[in-house]
Amino acid sequence: MFEWKGFAKFWLWFCLIVNALMIIVCALGLVGALATGTGLAIMALCTIAEIAMVVGLSILLFKKKKVGFYIVAATAVLNIILNAISGQLVKGIASAVISLVILFFAIKSNWDDME
Numbered sequence: 001m002f003e004w005k006g007f008a009k010f011w012l013w014f015c016l017i018v019n020a021l022m023i024i025v026c027a028l029g030l031v032g033a034l035a036t037g038t039g040l041a042i043m044a045l046c047t048i049a050e051i052a053m054v055v056g057l058s059i060l061l062f063k064k065k066k067v068g069f070y071i072v073a074a075t076a077v078l079n080i081i082l083n084a085i086s087g088q089l090v091k092g093i094a095s096a097v098i099s100l101v102i103l104f105f106a107i108k109s110n111w112d113d114m115e
Contacts, residue, residue: 001064002113008106012061015103019057023050042082049078060107065115069107076100 004012026047033043056071076096083092107114 002110004061004064004107004110008110011103011106012057015099016054016057016061019050019053023047023054026050042085045078045082049075049082052078063115064110064113066111069103072103073100 003009026043026049030040030043030047033040052071053075056068056075058068059065059071060068076099079096080089080092083089083096086092
């Protein structure tokens, strides 16, 4: 089995760490939403989406399976929807699409080697 090298390894680790930190941010937002009673559903979905993103990135990084990329892509679509509901559609599209495109080009040379 191959090993991630160069930019692909950096980008996978970077995304994993940033999204793991975002779980904490979303969880704190969820606690705030519970306290105020507003935005509870969006914060719950945000937290679930970040957990799914970390799972997808972990599968991609450690198991080297294509399903990890598909989970990341589905989570990016969910994030776009959540940002649209929050009134931040342009930010949501930009961050999700740019990150996903960078990820794809980083791993594309190993795509055929993945399960």
